[in-house]
Every structure is written in structure tokens, then in C-alpha cells.
Amino acid sequence: MSRATILSAILSNQPQTTQLPEDLQFDCPAKAAVTEKFIQMINLIGGRVVEIQRIEDINLYATAHYGAGERLITPIEELDFYTQFAGDEDPHQFENIAFAVFKTHFAVAENGAVWITEDRMGARVLPFICQHLGMLVFEDSIVSNMHEAYQLIGSQDYGFGTFIAGPSKTADIEQSLVLGAHGARSIIIFLLKKEL
Amino acid sequence: MSSIKHPELSDIFNKDEERVNWHDDTLWWIRAKRDKAAHGISEWELLRETASQIKNNVLSNLHNYLIEFEEKAQKNGIKVHWAANAEEHNKIVLSLLQGKGINQMVKSKSMLTEECHLNEYLESNGIDVIDSDLGERIVQLAKEPPSHIVLPCIHKKKEEIGQLFHEHLGTEAGISDPQVLTETARIHLRKTFLTRRSALTGVNFAVAETGEFVVCTNEGNADMGAHLADIHIACMGIEKLIPKKKHLSVFLRLLTRSATGQPITTYSSHFKKPRKGQEMHIVLVDNGRSVQLGREDFRNSLKCIRCGACMNTCPVYRRSGGHSYHNAIAGPIGAILAPNLDMKEYADLPFASTLCGSCTNVCPVKIDIHDQLYKWRQVIVKEGYTSSAKTVAMKVMDFTLSSPTRFKLAGKIGRWTLKHAPFTVNNRLNLWFKNREMPEAPEESFSEWYKRNNSI
Known part of the structure; x- marks a missing residue:
């Protein structure tokens, strides 16, 4: 109802059109430096990096850290705790997930964020509702900054996508940093090293 | 209401000097973290300039961007609503909930809904609202509004929060450890997330090109709410649009570094389509923004991305x-x-500044904040919204x-008074005497001195 009123008020009040600035681009540092920066950022934001040689190595981590009674889940087929998703599961059933691992599209060195879209989550709520989160990052998919990140995302289509940087956190009580607010309490980056 | 509310309310806050110092130090510490983050990026100033130009372009083409956004969002399966003001916004949200027979909602941080007083409205209509951001939950339990847009309970001591949790969430009396309190809130709010069928979130950025919107949180509360609910309502001011997805790179680099000194928030979630079986709604809210857009001197304020850097640095806000x-x-x-929404009610606010300009210097989108404060003062005085005492004083x-004669005479009287009758100025009636001693009166004025020394 108010649509026409709002739009016409805006049209008559908006100033003369100004140009958009040019896209920003910066020199890319060497790949080794990008990886090093990424690891440094992950540590800074409260995450942990575990270097692996092959995807299946994640199984070893999982069995070493989680007991038989704990519920693990992953949409990554190579893993022992792989679960098939139909896409219309009731999100509430994931309430008791202890550990979930996902395959990311790429990671960003400047802030330690990883980019993941719905098709790699199994269910949208999973990376948030699990107690502990694992993210598989291919070393050669780490980009330097957010400008490169959005170049990679480009016109990629998704229903939902998110950058996740570190564990869920809050400093709302007297600015004391506490990890594990509402989302995952911890994040492990499984960094898959390049083949030698 | 009188127009000198800010000074009076500040007086109340300043009764506890130790607390004021603590508040001041805490916010300055955050400002220092912002500096460290900003200085860590050599292209920081280029980023600010780029963000500013993008936002200028948004404001100059807002009409078309809104239409483009609406079309794309609808194609993505999102329902788009338009609200001219707070009242219409609140009614839309209520009708969406009533339409689904829902009387409980979980809400993540949204300053827009604070602006519209949505919680009060929904509660008076029988809807139970729970704020899920920890800071917002704390002030909600305290029945207070947030005191900061990024750090809602920055004014609260952990002991007070412990007491609130003891009364409302059943923690043991005397517990004030942030770790324990946060864990309590986590468990309590998990139950909330799992039982609420509706979630409302704010919007940090909405992309005209793709019809998607981005919500940034550190806690993950927006995502927990939205992905578990049957209906997700996202409310945004119309100025939150950006033209293209790639522009997010500029804003996401600036937002959290400016806000808390973090390189990025933990979660930067891009909502494009509702999940299978879910309803997703966007409410586009004007509430005075189109009017502000027409005020040439003040339209830049609509570039704001709500990082809070100007508050953390402001010597008046901090104290x-x-x-x-x-x-x-x-x-x-x-x-x-605020004066755009109600000039009379908020006539005091542009005067709550030293005009030092620090806000303008830290603003990631280069809003000329202190210049606008100065310009608002002129508008407000012209419109006659200042207190009569101030008007008389200015006259x-x-x-x-x-008049040079009157000026000289006034100087003489002033010097005589300070010297011979200091009690007439050194008292509570003189605002300049508050927290400071009046200066000693010089023997003569500069003009008198100049005349004497140049008479040869």
C-alpha cells in the first residue's frame, strides 16, 4: 500500500545520480604467505588448524576426540560419519549434534573466514547448531582478501551462503570474550595440504 | 518535554564517578582496538573513500535500486512488504505472525525494530518476544533499552547481570563470571530457538543486484533463529541497500574493524531464498528516511552502516x-x-557534542557527522526548539x-566581578563552574594592554 508513496517520495528527494567507484584490486601475495596469514588469523580468532594430507584423515581426528555415544555428522562422502541428506529434514532433529564437518568453497586469509553454501551444509542450521564445527579447507583455495573472495563467488547461485570466521563468541558481559555463545563452541580448520 | 534532556540524563549517569570512568575506559579500549585493526590495512583510507562513494551512489539512485531489489527478492521466493512508518512496520509483522497463529517470536539484533518500538507493540498484542543477542537479552530482562547499537549492555556491570540472571534464569545468587553467565544464556536460549516457530532478524546489507540480504553476528543467534523457524521476517531501513554483491567486500572489510576491531564477524550470512517449506519476508521501512534524503545537509547520515565507531570515540557519549x-x-x-524523526523531542541531541570531529574521522563511510551536528543546531535554533534560557543567553x-563599547564594558564588569564578588559566579547556578574553578581575573583586557604598549 505504502510502496507507491515511499517510492515517489524517494524519487523526488534523491540527489542527482553519482557514479559508482571502480572495483578495488590489490596485488596478491605469494601463496605461501597467504597460507601463513590464514593460519595466523585462525589462531587469532579462536580457531585451530589441523593440517591433513587427505580428507580421510578427519576420521582419525573424530575418533580421537569423540566417543561412541556422541552424534557426528557430515555431508562429506569420504568420511566414516557421512550422512545422506534429502534436503527437507526437520532442522530441530540436529539439536544434539556434537561435531559436524563441512567442505568449504574457499577461505580468506585476511580474516580467517571460510565460505560455504547451503548445498554443502546438508541443512542450513547444521554449521550453527552443532556443538563443535570442522571445516575442510583446500590450501590452494585460500584467497588473500574479501575482494578476491567475491570475485570467486561471482554469480554463484545459492539459497543460503555464509562466511564463518572462528567459533561463535560474545563479549557482551563487560567486554570479556567468551567462546561458544549460540553457535559452535569451537572450530577446527582441516587444512588439506597441496600434493607434494 | 523540555529540550535540555541530555544534560539532565547525563547528570544521573554522572552521579557514580567511578562507573563513568569505567564506561569511558571500556569504550576507549574498543576505540583503540578499532585503530589497531584499521592501521593493519594499508588501503584503509581507500576503502573508506570507496564505501562512501558506493553509499553516495545508493542514495542518488535509491528509487531504482529498491525496485530492482524487490523484483529480484520476489524471484527468489521472498515476500516483500513496504512500511511508510513505524506503525505500519509493526502492523505488518503482527499480521504475519497472526496469519500463522504464532504468539511467540525470537528476535536477533535489529536497531530498526528498536526505532519502531516493535517489542512493546507485539507484547501489547499478546506476542511474546525474546531477544536472542546476549546483550539485548540482558537489557530486555532489565526492562531497559540498549545503550549502544553494537554493545547493548555496555553500561552494565557483570554483578548486575549476575543478579538479573539469578532473578530470571535461576542461576545461583552472586555469580558474575562472564563464562558461566554466557553458558547459562546459551542453554536457556537454545530452548527458545528450538521452540519458536518465528524468527525476526535485522539486515546489515541488502543487494539490489541479487535480491539477497546479509546478516552479521558474532554469536550465531540470527542464524539459529532463522534456520529453525517456519517463518523468517527480516526488517530493514530502505537505506541498507547496496548496488552489487561485490560491494559487500568493501563493507564487510570495514564494518567489524570499525565496530570492535575484529577482522570480520564470526558469521556473515547471505540469505537469498527461503529454505524448503519456510516462509521468508522482508519489510522495507521508510520511517522518515525519504524525508532525510531530501534534506541536503543531512542526507549523508543515511550512509550509516551502524558500526558504532562514532560512539566509542565520542568524549560526550563515553561520559x-x-x-x-x-x-x-x-x-x-x-x-x-533523531531530529529528523522529531525535531522538538530531540532538539537537545545535536548540542550533546564538543564538535571535536573525532566521529567524522573514524566513520567508515565518511559521514560528516560533526558538521551535521553543527548544522542541526542552526536549524533547531531557527525553528525555535532551544530552551528559553539558551535563547535569552544567546540574545x-x-x-x-x-557593539565594541558594550563588549568592553562587559569585560570590565566580568573582571571586577571575578575579583571582588567571586561568590556570584562560583556557585551551582553557573554551569561553567561545574567541575572546574573559575579563572583568576586579569588586571586588564588585551585591548587595554595593547593600547598601553603601542602608545609610544
């Missing part, structure tokens, strides 16, 4: 507290946004300063 601004958005940016100043 008067967010509640002294009696507006959903406090601090320097609140002081230039007296004008009368005195516009």
Missing part, C-alpha cells in the same frame, strides 16, 4: 552513556538521525558582542 540520548540510536550518529551574547 554520558547511551541512555542519555533517549533515542534508539545514541551517540553522534543518533544525534543527527544577551549577541547584544554584547555586536
